Amino acid sequence: MTANRLEMDPPLSTPIGQTSDRGNNHVSVDDTTKEILPTSSKLPSDGIMEESVNRMTTIISNILEHHGCGNQHLASLEEDLAHAKLEEEKLKATIEAIEKEKSEMNTRVALIERTSTIC
Numbered sequence: 001m002t003a004n005r006l007e008m009d010p011p012l013s014t015p016i017g018q019t020s021d022r023g024n025n026h027v028s029v030d031d032t033t034k035e036i037l038p039t040s041s042k043l044p045s046d047g048i049m050e051e052s053v054n055r056m057t058t059i060i061s062n063i064l065e066h067h068g069c070g071n072q073h074l075a076s077l078e079e080d081l082a083h084a085k086l087e088e089e090k091l092k093a094t095i096e097a098i099e100k101e102k103s104e105m106n107t108r109v110a111l112i113e114r115t116s117t118i119c
Contacts, residue, residue: 064074
């Protein structure tokens with residue numbers, strides 16, 4: 001029955017410039033190919049994408065737990081990251097102090113050089 005229906009209906013797409021005679025209407029292909037966009041800001045595919053992201057998150061979580069990288073390991077990694085950030089801040093402060101001291105030393109050296117040329 002489906003095969004007979006397909007044979008009776010003309011194709012849905014027609015080459016550009018030709019007309020389609022679905023039913024009794026002769027409509028230009030250009031008129032039938034205009035896209036109709038949804039009026040709401042949420043596209044129908046948004047729900048599908050959200051569902052896909054949720055499924056992938058679940059799959060990744062299951063893999064991590066299966067290989068011993070569960071929530072405890074992730075919490076440990078987050079703790080290590082926090083410690084690393086603290087160390088980074090300490091190093092930045094140390095570098096700034098060294099840069100300041102270097103600048104002061106350069107000023108002293110310049111002063112000594114001026115004094116020595118005067119004498």
